[in-house]
Amino acid sequence: xxxxxxxxxxxxxxxxxxxxxxxxxxxxxxxxxxxxxxxxxxxxxxxxxxxxxxxxxxxxxxxxxxxxxxxxxxxxxxxxxxxxxxxxxxxxxxxxxxxxxxxxxxxxxxxxxxxxxxxxxxxxxxxxxxxxxxxxxxxxxxxxxxxxxxxxxxxxxxxxxxxxxxxxxxxxxxxxxxxxxxxxxxxxxxxxxxxxxxxxxxxxxxxxxxxxxxxxxxxxxxxxxx
Amino acid sequence: xxxxxxxxxxxxxxxxxxxxxxxxxxxxxxxxxxxxxxxxxxxxxxxxxxxxxxxxxxxxxxxxxxxxxxxxxxxxxxxxxxxxxxxxxxxxxxxxxxxxxxxxxxxxxxxxxxxxxxxxxxxxxxxxxxxxxxxxxxxxxxxxxxxxxxxxxx
Numbered sequence: 001x002x003x004x005x006x007x008x009x010x011x012x013x014x015x016x017x018x019x020x021x022x023x024x025x026x027x028x029x030x031x032x033x034x035x036x037x038x039x040x041x042x043x044x045x046x047x048x049x050x051x052x053x054x055x056x057x058x059x060x061x062x063x064x065x066x067x068x069x070x071x072x073x074x075x076x077x078x079x080x081x082x083x084x085x086x087x088x089x090x091x092x093x094x095x096x097x098x099x100x101x102x103x104x105x106x107x108x109x110x111x112x113x114x115x116x117x118x119x120x121x122x123x124x125x126x127x128x129x130x131x132x133x134x135x136x137x138x139x140x141x142x143x144x145x146x147x148x149x150x151x152x153x154x155x156x157x158x159x160x161x162x163x164x165x166x167x168x169x170x171x172x173x174x175x176x177x178x179x180x181x182x183x184x185x186x187x188x189x190x191x192x193x194x195x196x197x198x199x200x201x202x203x204x205x206x207x208x209x210x211x212x213x214x215x216x217x218x219x220x221x222x223x224x225x226x
Numbered sequence: 227x228x229x230x231x232x233x234x235x236x237x238x239x240x241x242x243x244x245x246x247x248x249x250x251x252x253x254x255x256x257x258x259x260x261x262x263x264x265x266x267x268x269x270x271x272x273x274x275x276x277x278x279x280x281x282x283x284x285x286x287x288x289x290x291x292x293x294x295x296x297x298x299x300x301x302x303x304x305x306x307x308x309x310x311x312x313x314x315x316x317x318x319x320x321x322x323x324x325x326x327x328x329x330x331x332x333x334x335x336x337x338x339x340x341x342x343x344x345x346x347x348x349x350x351x352x353x354x355x356x357x358x359x360x361x362x363x364x365x366x367x368x369x370x371x372x373x374x375x376x377x378x379x380x
């Protein structure tokens with residue numbers, strides 16, 4: 001108990017990056033910034049060693065006592081991304097990485113409409129498919145609005161049934177969870193082929209998000225691949 | 227594999243995250259008079275009553291220190307009669323999830339029949355970590371106390 005009440009040595013203010021003194025900590029050579037340093041990290045964790053604030057336990061009681069509707073196991077984790085003006089999602093477990101947008105090198109004499117070209121993903125040459133073409137999404141989105149919202153174009157790298165696919169998307173919104181019961185079927189007005197690729201839609205915040213079918217997508221792209 | 231680390235009296239232990247249902251913050255517990263000291267009490271877990279085992283009592287012979295870093299971990303245990311039940315474990319200083327290679331765990335070289343929940347150990351830069359198997363935390367006596375078999379089954 002005694003060690004916890006000892007005063008913290010705020011070396012980051014004394015000889016670290018927030019210090020005014022000329023002498024600098026030896027560790028800075030290796031870690032560059034105090035926030036990368038073990039000492040600073042350990043000190044930060046000390047915050048969690050505080051006494052419980054009054055009412056803390058009661059507050060948690062109210063949260064935990066609530067009869068939770070769904071256990072986390074019933075939920076499906078997905079990552080939501082935007083194409084044009086529409087939101088789509090794929091299960092989080094098929095995602096390999098999300099990277100910034102990279103130049104796509106077009107392949108001449110490839111008549112597959114879905115293949116955009118090849119792209120360099122950390123040194124590996126990968127085929128890049130256009131989900132926009134697959135899902136027939138219009139590319140009519142106001143770009144100025146995107147800049148205002150700080151939306152960035154990304155590339156998502158997904159593993160569909162052992163096949164690696166790269167898709168450029170207009171924005172990756174983040175992760176979300178839904179319960180299968182929440183899904184409603186996609187509007188019947190859309191094309192039959194595309195309808196098969198969408199398992200359903202659900203409401204996420206202000207938007208309607210379509211959940212893509214992994215197997216369907218893989219089958220479609222795989223068959224069409226040369 | 228991912229492991230949840232907790233520290234009791236400067237000794238570091240880990241729980242495999244696979245057995246963990248949920249990590250919840252501290253809540254007031256319903257004390258159980260005359261129960262063994264390591265049964266911290268019952269908690270209201272989403273409307274059901276969940277027994278909570280105080281690992282401070284079990285590992286250090288004193289109540290777990292209640293700080294912001296102390297948490298209750300809800301784990302799934304398979305009882306000897308093959309029934310799966312949830313119990314809560316009251317931990318101290320559990321602020322970190324570690325990513326470690328499962329193959330790095332070695333036999334500790336000591337078998338303590340008094341503490342069957344102590345499992346294999348792994349070394350890292352700061353010393354040793356010992357794996358805790360939640361299955362063995364409850365003794366036969368605890369199981370009879372907390373999950374009494376309906377009459378006629380025994």
